[in-house]
Amino acid sequence: MPIVHITRRERFSAAHKLSRPEWSLEKNYATFGKCSNPNWHGHNYVLWVTVAGAPDPETSFVTDLSELSRLIKVHVIDHLDHKNLDLDVPFMKGRYSSTENLAVAIWEQLEAPVKGLGVVLKTVKVEETENNYVEYHGE
Amino acid sequence: MPIVHITRRERFSAAHKLSRPEWSLEKNYATFGKCSNPNWHGHNYVLWVTVAGAPDPETSFVTDLSELSRLIKVHVIDHLDHKNLDLDVPFMKGRYSSTENLAVAIWEQLEAPVKGLGVVLKTVKVEETENNYVEYHGE
Amino acid sequence: MPIVHITRRERFSAAHKLSRPEWSLEKNYATFGKCSNPNWHGHNYVLWVTVAGAPDPETSFVTDLSELSRLIKVHVIDHLDHKNLDLDVPFMKGRYSSTENLAVAIWEQLEAPVKGLGVVLKTVKVEETENNYVEYHGE
Amino acid sequence: MPIVHITRRERFSAAHKLSRPEWSLEKNYATFGKCSNPNWHGHNYVLWVTVAGAPDPETSFVTDLSELSRLIKVHVIDHLDHKNLDLDVPFMKGRYSSTENLAVAIWEQLEAPVKGLGVVLKTVKVEETENNYVEYHGE
Amino acid sequence: MPIVHITRRERFSAAHKLSRPEWSLEKNYATFGKCSNPNWHGHNYVLWVTVAGAPDPETSFVTDLSELSRLIKVHVIDHLDHKNLDLDVPFMKGRYSSTENLAVAIWEQLEAPVKGLGVVLKTVKVEETENNYVEYHGE
Amino acid sequence: MPIVHITRRERFSAAHKLSRPEWSLEKNYATFGKCSNPNWHGHNYVLWVTVAGAPDPETSFVTDLSELSRLIKVHVIDHLDHKNLDLDVPFMKGRYSSTENLAVAIWEQLEAPVKGLGVVLKTVKVEETENNYVEYHGE
Numbered sequence: 001m002p003i004v005h006i007t008r009r010e011r012f013s014a015a016h017k018l019s020r021p022e023w024s025l026e027k028n029y030a031t032f033g034k035c036s037n038p039n040w041h042g043h044n045y046v047l048w049v050t051v052a053g054a055p056d057p058e059t060s061f062v063t064d065l066s067e068l069s070r071l072i073k074v075h076v077i078d079h080l081d082h083k084n085l086d087l088d089v090p091f092m093k094g095r096y097s098s099t100e101n102l103a104v105a106i107w108e109q110l111e112a113p114v115k116g117l118g119v120v121l122k123t124v125k126v127e128e129t130e131n132n133y134v135e136y137h138g139e
Numbered sequence: 140m141p142i143v144h145i146t147r148r149e150r151f152s153a154a155h156k157l158s159r160p161e162w163s164l165e166k167n168y169a170t171f172g173k174c175s176n177p178n179w180h181g182h183n184y185v186l187w188v189t190v191a192g193a194p195d196p197e198t199s200f201v202t203d204l205s206e207l208s209r210l211i212k213v214h215v216i217d218h219l220d221h222k223n224l225d226l227d228v229p230f231m232k233g234r235y236s237s238t239e240n241l242a243v244a245i246w247e248q249l250e251a252p253v254k255g256l257g258v259v260l261k262t263v264k265v266e267e268t269e270n271n272y273v274e275y276h277g278e
Numbered sequence: 279m280p281i282v283h284i285t286r287r288e289r290f291s292a293a294h295k296l297s298r299p300e301w302s303l304e305k306n307y308a309t310f311g312k313c314s315n316p317n318w319h320g321h322n323y324v325l326w327v328t329v330a331g332a333p334d335p336e337t338s339f340v341t342d343l344s345e346l347s348r349l350i351k352v353h354v355i356d357h358l359d360h361k362n363l364d365l366d367v368p369f370m371k372g373r374y375s376s377t378e379n380l381a382v383a384i385w386e387q388l389e390a391p392v393k394g395l396g397v398v399l400k401t402v403k404v405e406e407t408e409n410n411y412v413e414y415h416g417e
Numbered sequence: 418m419p420i421v422h423i424t425r426r427e428r429f430s431a432a433h434k435l436s437r438p439e440w441s442l443e444k445n446y447a448t449f450g451k452c453s454n455p456n457w458h459g460h461n462y463v464l465w466v467t468v469a470g471a472p473d474p475e476t477s478f479v480t481d482l483s484e485l486s487r488l489i490k491v492h493v494i495d496h497l498d499h500k501n502l503d504l505d506v507p508f509m510k511g512r513y514s515s516t517e518n519l520a521v522a523i524w525e526q527l528e529a530p531v532k533g534l535g536v537v538l539k540t541v542k543v544e545e546t547e548n549n550y551v552e553y554h555g556e
Numbered sequence: 557m558p559i560v561h562i563t564r565r566e567r568f569s570a571a572h573k574l575s576r577p578e579w580s581l582e583k584n585y586a587t588f589g590k591c592s593n594p595n596w597h598g599h600n601y602v603l604w605v606t607v608a609g610a611p612d613p614e615t616s617f618v619t620d621l622s623e624l625s626r627l628i629k630v631h632v633i634d635h636l637d638h639k640n641l642d643l644d645v646p647f648m649k650g651r652y653s654s655t656e657n658l659a660v661a662i663w664e665q666l667e668a669p670v671k672g673l674g675v676v677l678k679t680v681k682v683e684e685t686e687n688n689y690v691e692y693h694g695e
Numbered sequence: 696m697p698i699v700h701i702t703r704r705e706r707f708s709a710a711h712k713l714s715r716p717e718w719s720l721e722k723n724y725a726t727f728g729k730c731s732n733p734n735w736h737g738h739n740y741v742l743w744v745t746v747a748g749a750p751d752p753e754t755s756f757v758t759d760l761s762e763l764s765r766l767i768k769v770h771v772i773d774h775l776d777h778k779n780l781d782l783d784v785p786f787m788k789g790r791y792s793s794t795e796n797l798a799v800a801i802w803e804q805l806e807a808p809v810k811g812l813g814v815v816l817k818t819v820k821v822e823e824t825e826n827n828y829v830e831y832h833g834e
Contacts, residue, residue, distance in 0.1 A: 005552040006519045013268065015154040017180035018755075031754060033761060040154035042181005044268055050552075055521075059448060060435075060513035065549055066450060075716045079195035084178035096755035104750075129152065129183055132760055135700040135745075143656045144691040157338075170337060171393060189691075198587060199574075199654035204688055234615060237338035239282045271343055274283040274328075291546065293432040293457035296616075309615060311622060317434035317501035320459005322546055350610040362456035376616035378560045407430065407461055410621055413606075421795045422830040476726060477713075477793035482827055483728060488815075569824065571710040571735035595779035596710035598737005600824055640734035685708065685739055 001054040005122060006062045008049050010072050011079035015042040016097040045102075046127040047076065049110060050131065053119035063119045071113045076106050099128045102138040111138070140193040144261060144276035145201045147188050149211050152221035154181040155236040179223065184241075185266040188217065188249060204259045210256070214248045238267045242275040250277070279332040283400060284340045286327050288350050293320040294375040318362065322367035324405040325354065325381075327388060329399035341397045349391045354384050377406045381414040391417070418471040422539060423479045425466050429490050429498035432459040433514040436543070440506045456503065462519075463544040464493065466527060470536035488530045493523050516545045520553040557610040561678060562618045564605050566628050568637035572653040593628040596640065601658075602683040603632065603664060609675035619675045627669045632662050655684045659692040667694070696749040699732035701757045703744050703768050707776035710737040711792040712716060729807045735779065740797075741822040742771065744805060766812070770804045793822045798831040806833070 017040050018032040035041070044116040050101040079089050085097035091109055095101045103126045114121040127133035136137055155234055156179050158173040167175040169261045174180070192201040198256040217229050224236040230248055234240045266272035280328050296310040312398040313319070327350055331340040357367050363375040369387055373379045379386035381404045392399040434457050435449040452458070466489055470479045496506050502514040506528055512518045520543045531538040544550035545552040574588040584592040590608050592596070605628055609618045635645050641653040647665055651657045659682045670677040683689035712735050713727040723731040730736070744767055748757040774784050780792040786804055790796045795802040798821045820830035 002521050002553060004520060006517065007550050007552070009548045011268070013180050013182050015181040019530055034221035037221050037223070037227070040179050040181065041152050041221040041223070041224045041822075042154040042179065043152050044183040055515065055517040058437075060515035060518050062551075064519050082173035082176050082180040084176070084180070088176070098750065098755035100701065100750040101755050101758050103699060104228045104697050128506075129150070131704045133702050134757075135702070136697060137700075139698055140695055141660050141692060143659060144693075145656065146689050146691070148687045160334075194656040196655065196661075197576075199652035199657050201656050201690075235338035237333065239333040239340050239349065240338050242282060243280050243333075270287045272285050272286070273340075275280060276283075278280055280486040289546070291458050291460050293459040296472070298614075312499035315499050315501070315505070317504045318457050318459065319430050320432040321430050322461040359485065360451035360454050360458040362454070362458070365456045366454070374616035376611065378562065378611040378618050379616050381560060382558050382611075397643050407428070409565045412618075413563070414558060415561075417559055419799050419831060420834055422832075423795065424828050425829070426711060426826045437812050470795065472795040472799075475715075477791035477796050479829075567824070569736050569738050571737040590777035593777050593779070593783070595782045596735050596737065596778070597708050597777040598710040598735065599708050600739040638729035638732050638736040640732070640736070643734045644732070686708070 002051055003054055004062050005050050005052045006065070006068075007051075007123075008065060008068050008072060010069065010077055011044060012047065012077050013042065013044050014041045014080050014083050014085050014086035017041065017059070018096060018098060019068070020096070025030055026135070039115045043128050044055045045080070046108065046133075047072070047122070048123070048125040048127075049106075049114075050123040051117070051119040052122045063117045067117065068114075071117070072110065075113055079109075099126050099134040100125055100136075103134045107136050107138055142191055142193055143201050144189050144191045145204070145207075146190075146262075147204060147207050149185060149186045149188070149208065149216055150214050151186065152181065152183050153219050153222050153224050155177045155224035156180065157235060157237065159235075182267050184219070185272075186211070186245065187266075188245075188253075188260070189251055189262040190256070190258040190262070191261050194267060202256045207253075208257065210252045210257040211249065215245050218248075238265050238271070238273040239275075241265055242273045246275050246277055249252055253268070281332055282328055282340050283328050283330045284343070284346075285329075286343055286350060286400075288325045288347065288355055289322060290325065290361075291320065291322050292358050292361050292363050293318045295319065296333055296362035296374060296376065298374070312331050321406050322410075323358070323392075325350070326401070326403040326405075327384075327392075327399070328398050328401040328403070329395070329397040331417065341359050341395045346392075346395065349395070350388065353387045353391055356375070357387075376415075377404050377410070377412040380404055381412045385414050385416055420469055420471055421479050422467050422469045423482070423485075424540075424556065425482055425485050425489060427464045427466070427494055428461060429464065430459065430461050430493050431497050431502050432457045433502035434458065435513060437513075437514065439510040460545050462497070464489070464523065464555050465540070465542040466523075466531075466538070467540040467542070467546075468531055468534070468536040469539050480534045485531075485534065488534070489527065492526045492530055496526075516543050516549070517553075519543055520551045524553050524555055542544075559608055559610055561606050561608045561626075562621070563679075564621060566603045566605070566625065567600060568603065568633050569598065569600050570636050570639050571596045571639050572641035574596065574652060576652070576656065577597050599684050601636070601660055601684075602689075603628070603662065604679070604681040604683075605662075605670075605677070606679040606681070607670055607673070607675040608678050610618050620671045624670075624673065627673070628666065631665045631669055635665075642676060655682050655688070655690040656692075658682055662695045663692050663694055698747055698749055699757050700745050700747045701760070701763075702818075703760060703763050703767060705742045705744070705764065706739060706770055707742065707772050708737065708739050709775050709778050709780050711747075711780035712736065713791060713793065715737040716755075738823050740768070740775070742801065742814070743818070743820040743822075744801075745820070746809055746812070747817050753796075758812045763812065764807075766808045767805065770808055771801050784821070785805040786834045794821050794829040795829070795831075797821055800828045802831050804834055
C-alpha cells in the first residue's frame with residue numbers, strides 16, 4: 001500500500017509581540033528589535049498541516065480533507081485568528097510567541113485529533129512573512 | 140513623450156482593531172465581527188504605490204526607484220511597520236484603521252513627497268489579506 | 279469625500295468545454311483546440327469583484343466585506359463552484375463558456391445586489407489560468 | 418560527489434468527479450460532498466517532479482531539464498491536460514481520481530523514464546487547489 | 557455589445573545593465589547604483605499584454621489567445637528571452653534598457669500585429685522584480 | 696527539547712551563461728540550448744536557507760533571523776546580486792554556473808558561518824525560474 005502525504009493550508013491573522021516582562025524596554029529592543037514594540041504588531045500567518053497514510057480503498061482518500069480542515073479550525077484557527085497570541089490563547093500561555101513556539105504548540109494541539117483520523121501528523125509549517133517560515137516534525 | 144506608470148511594492152506588519160470606544164463590546168462585535176477583538180489582531184499589509192511621468196532622457200527612468208522607495212519608507216513604512224495602527228501612528232490619529240482609511244492616509248503622506256520627485260501620484264493600493272485589497276486614486 | 283475602490287477575491291472550480299454542438303468534432307478542434315475535448319476539462323477560476331464608494335463615517339468601510347462576500351457567494355459562487363459551466367448553471371444557459379462570457383454573466387448577476395449595498399460595481403475580473411485573465415467594466 | 422535534488426513544475430487543467438457508480442447520489446454526496454457533482458467539475462492542477470543525482474562533470478547538470486520536461490509531457494501531461502480524468506486517461510482506468518491516486522499514478526508513469534535519464538525519482542507533488550496538495554515518495 | 561479586456565502573461569529571462577558609455581564608472585554607479593555593474597546582471601521579466609474588444613458571436617472570444625500568444629512570441633519574446641537587452645535586441649538599439657523603455661518598445665512591437673487581430677492594445681505591463689513593475693498605455 | 700527548522704528567503708538578480716569555452720558555439724548550443732547565448736542572459740534567483748536547532752529558552756528563537764539574514768547577505772548575496780555569475784564571483788571560479796553548482800557553492804559559503812550561530816545548516820534551495828528549482832542537503 002502506498003503511503004501518501006497530504007497537506008492542508010489554513011490562515012490566521014493575529015497580533016503579538018516578543019518581549020520579556022522582567023526585562024527593560026531597552027534590553028527587549030536589543031534582543032527582539034522592532035518585534036518588541038510594546039503596543040503589539042501583527043501578521044497574516046499561513047499554516048500548512050501535513051499528514052500521511054494509505055489511501056482508503058473505498059474513498060481513495062488518505063483522509064477526508066474537509067474533516068481535517070474542521071479539526072484544524074476547532075483546535076487551532078478558532079483560538080488564533082483575529083486574536084492576540086500573548087493574551088488570548090490558552091495553549092500559548094507561558095510561552096513567548098515566536099514562530100518556533102507557535103509551530104510546536106500547534107503540533108501539540110493537532111497530534112491527538114489527527115491520530116483520531118487514523119493518519120500520522122508529519123509536519124506543521126507556519127509562515128510569518130513571505131521571507132520566513134518554520135517547520136516542526138514532532139522531534 | 141510617452142507617459143509611463145511605475146509601481147513600487149513595500150510591506151509592513153501591524154496590529155489594529157476595529158471598534159468604536161463609545162460603543163459596547165456587543166455593538167462593536169455586531170458591526171465589526173472578529174475585527175473588534177479588544178486585544179487586537181494584525182496583518183502583513185502589502186502596499187503598492189504607482190506614479191506616472193515621462194522617462195528622463197538622461198537616465199531613462201520615470202523616477203529613481205530607490206529614491207521613491209526611500210520616500211515611502213520615511214513617510215509611511217517607518218510609521219506603520221511593527222506598530223499598532225490605532226495607538227502608534229500620528230497620521231492615523233482620529234481615524235478608524237479600516238484599510239480604506241489607511242489607503243487615504245498613505246496617499247496624504249505621499250502626495251507632496253512624490254510631487255517633489257517630479258512625478259504624479261496615481262494609485263495607492265493596500266492589501267490586507269490575500270482576499271481583499273483597497274485602491275485610492277486621490278479623488 | 280474620497281471614493282475608494284475595494285476588491286474581494288473568491289474562487290470556484292468548474293468543468294467546461296468550448297464547442298458548438300452544430301459543428302463537427304474537427305471544426306470544433308480547429309477553432310477551440312484542446313478546449314473542445316468532448317468529455318470536458320476544468321479550471322480553478324479566481325474571481326475578483328471591485329466596487330467603489332465613499333467610506334461610511336460610522337464604520338469607515340466602503341462596504342461590509344463579509345456582506346459583499348456573502349452576496350458573491352449567493353449570486354455567483356454557489357452556482358459555479360464544483361459545477362459544469364455548460365450544463366449546471368442557469369445564468370450561463372445559451373452562452374458559450376468562454377472566460378469573456380463568464381465575466382459578463384457574473385457582472386449581470388452582481389450588478390443589482392451590489393447596488394443594494396449602496397456602492398457601484400466597477401470591475402469583474404476572472405482568471406482562468408495563471409497565464410490569462412479577463413476583465414469586464416460594464417460597458 | 419554531491420547529490421542534488423532538482424524539481425520541474427508542470428501544469429494541467431482537467432475535469433473529474435469523485436463518485437462510486439454503484440452508490441446512490443445521496444451516498445456519494447454524503448461521502449464526497451460537492452466533488453460528487455454528476456456533471457463533473459475541474460481544476461488547474463500543478464505538478465512538481467523532483468529527481469536526484471550527482472551533477473554531470475561535463476554539463477554541471479543533474480539532468481537536462483528540457484529532456485525531463487519532455488518526458489513529463491509525453492508520459493503525463495499529454496494524457497491529462499484538457500482531459501477528463503475519469504473518462505479519457507488510460508493510466509487512471511480503474512482508479513478513483515482523488516489527488517492521492519493521481520500522484521501515485523503519475524509516479525508509476527515517470528519511474529522508468531526518469532531512471533532512463535540516469536537519475537532517481539524522489540517526489541511527485543500534485544496541487545489541486547491553493548489549499549491542498551499531495552506528495553508521493555514511492556513508498 | 558460588451559467590451560471585454562483580456563490579458564495574456566508571458567515570461568523572458570534576460571541580461572542587461574544601466575550605464576552610459578560616455579560616463580565614468582563612478583558617475584554610472586552614482587546614477588544607476590548596482591544596476592551599472594559592467595559585467596551585466598539579469599532578471600526573470602514577466603510581461604502582461606492586455607487587449608480589448610467585443611467577444612466574437614461565433615467563438616465567444618475577444619481574440620484567440622493562442623494566436624495572441626504566438627504574436628507576442630514572434631514579435632517580442634523570441635527577441636528578448638535568453639538575450640542581452642543591450643547587445644542582442646534590434647528593437648532596443650539606441651535605448652537604455654530601463655523597464656520603462658522596455659515597456660514602450662514592446663508596445664511598439666505589438667501595436668500593429670494586435671490591430672491585425674481586430675482588437676485594441678490597451679496595456680503593456682513589465683515586471684522586473686517582485687517589488688517593481690511598469691505599465692504603458694500607449695499615451 | 697524540540698528541534699525546529701527555520702527558513703529564510705533572500706533574492707538576487709544575476710547574469711550568467713552556460714557554455715564551455717573549449718567547445719564551438721554549435722556544440723554549446725546543442726548541449727545548453729538558449730542558455731548558451733554568448734552575450735549572457737539572467738534571472739531573478741530566489742534563495743531559501745533552512746537551519747535547524749532547539750529554540751533558545753531565553754529568546755524562544757532557534758536563531759536570530761536578522762543575524763542569519765546578515766550572514767547570508769555578507770557571505771552570499773553581496774557576491775551574487777547584480778553580478779555576472781561567471782565573471783564576478785570568486786566562489787564560482789572554475790565552476791559552470793548551473794543552478795546545481797550554485798546551490799552547492801552557496802552551501803559551502805554558509806556552512807561555517809551557520810555553525811557559528813549554533814545551528815545546523817539543513818537545506819539550500821535555489822529557484823531559477825518559477826518552473827525549476829534545486830535543493831542541496833549537504834550530502
